[in-house]
Amino acid sequence: MTGLTILGIESSCDDSAAAVVRRTETGPRVLSSVVRGQTALHAEFGGVVPEIAARAHAEVLDHCVEAALEEAGLGMDDLDGIAVTAGPGLIGGVLSGVMLAKGLSAATGLPLIGVNHLAGHALTPRLTDELEFPYLMLLVSGGHCQFLVVEGEDSFRRLGGTIDDAPGEAFDKTARLLGLPQPGGPAVEAEAREGDAERIRLPRPLLDRPGCDMSFSGLKTALLRARDAEMAQAGGLTRATRADLAASFQQAVVDILAEKTRRALDLYLDLAPVRPAFAVAGGVAANGPIRAALQALCAKRGVAFSAPPLSLCTDNAAMIAHAGLARLAAGEADGLELSARPRWPL
Numbered sequence: 001m002t003g004l005t006i007l008g009i010e011s012s013c014d015d016s017a018a019a020v021v022r023r024t025e026t027g028p029r030v031l032s033s034v035v036r037g038q039t040a041l042h043a044e045f046g047g048v049v050p051e052i053a054a055r056a057h058a059e060v061l062d063h064c065v066e067a068a069l070e071e072a073g074l075g076m077d078d079l080d081g082i083a084v085t086a087g088p089g090l091i092g093g094v095l096s097g098v099m100l101a102k103g104l105s106a107a108t109g110l111p112l113i114g115v116n117h118l119a120g121h122a123l124t125p126r127l128t129d130e131l132e133f134p135y136l137m138l139l140v141s142g143g144h145c146q147f148l149v150v151e152g153e154d155s156f157r158r159l160g161g162t163i164d165d166a167p168g169e170a171f172d173k174t175a176r177l178l179g180l181p182q183p184g185g186p187a188v189e190a191e192a193r194e195g196d197a198e199r200i201r202l203p204r205p206l207l208d209r210p211g212c213d214m215s216f217s218g219l220k221t222a223l224l225r226a227r228d229a230e231m232a233q234a235g236g237l238t239r240a241t242r243a244d245l246a247a248s249f250q251q252a253v254v255d256i257l258a259e260k261t262r263r264a265l266d267l268y269l270d271l272a273p274v275r276p277a278f279a280v281a282g283g284v285a286a287n288g289p290i291r292a293a294l295q296a297l298c299a300k301r302g303v304a305f306s307a308p309p310l311s312l313c314t315d316n317a318a319m320i321a322h323a324g325l326a327r328l329a330a331g332e333a334d335g336l337e338l339s340a341r342p343r344w345p346l
């Protein structure tokens with residue numbers, strides 16, 4: 001078997017995942033990727049409950065590994081290393097993954113590599129596209145929102161990010177306030193298509209401040225107030241008002257992300273990259289109007305636009321395996337003293 005083959009394990013939030021990725025001269029290839037979500041377990045609590053998440057990871061991670069190996073048609077003997085998310089994330093979950101990876105490493109003698117979850121996301125576009133360093137990345141999901149200049153496989157520069165909620169979280173809360181189903185993003189996007197984004201004006205927090213930092217929690221509060229005012233006037237939430245509120249909210253997020261991306265592109269282009277490229281990843285990147293706005297900005301600035309498929313953008317273990325490959329190829333590894341880190345800035 002040619003190339004390097006690595007098992008990845010991810011358990012930092014509410015997805016238990018395992019994957020096998022192989023790197024050959026032609027580039028990396030995902031041989032399998034298994035993700036078991038926990039949405040149903042947390043649904044009644046209105047958010048991820050760390051204790052429940054940790055227990056669920058401990059129960060299913062080994063099955064995920066088994067399934068990933070089977071899907072790849074490989075056994076442990078065919079592997080060259082094991083990569084595991086060592087943070088940042090909910091510590092109980094991260095520990096479940098790290099302990100499993102340590103056990104597998106101790107039993108097989110395979111090198112163990114601790115991966116930063118955010119580095120996994122940031123390097124994902126290179127799984128599918130031939131992006132050269134440095135590229136600009138916007139990671140935008142239910143848990144993350146930040147601009148990174150990806151300078152190398154282990155070199156990232158953060159230009160800014162949210163100072164409170166992530167946009168996906170705001171989409172989910174908006175859906176709840178409007179009585180729409182979860183996950184909120186797709187539901188709000190569909191509702192917004194029927195609405196008028198101009199009738200109800202919502203704020204664009206931090207838009208007039210310099211830099212690339214963003215804020216979404218004020219937007220959510222403004223939406224709540226606007227909803228209550230409309231309801232008081234009409235005696236309830238009408239279909240038309242719900243659509244208008246969804247459209248206004250979505251337009252505010254589009255405007256914030258577009259303006260801050262424009263500024264991040266300025267900073268990035270100052271670095272004079274030879275083949276300038278911008279990648280967007282994370283669940284919120286699935287949003288049509290957001291994607292269109294970012295793509296249009298890049299086209300205007302002569303910057304290549306890349307958006308990995310959603311299955312690789314949302315939490316998964318293929319990105320962890322992929323991020324671990326570089327260190328494995330360099331002959332680096334962590335020992336059994338690898339520790340789980342709840343916080344781990346890039």
Ligand code: KG4
Binds near residue numbers: 144169171284
């Ligand atoms: O990346 P992801 O699967 O999980 C993490 O947050 O780690 O992102 C999920 C988030 C959810 O908040 C969901 O509502 C949002 O991405 N999302 C969307 C859309 N599809 C998913 N937000 C806006 N528009 C969408 N079409």
Ligand code: ZN
Binds near residue numbers: 117121
């Ligand atoms: Zn993530």
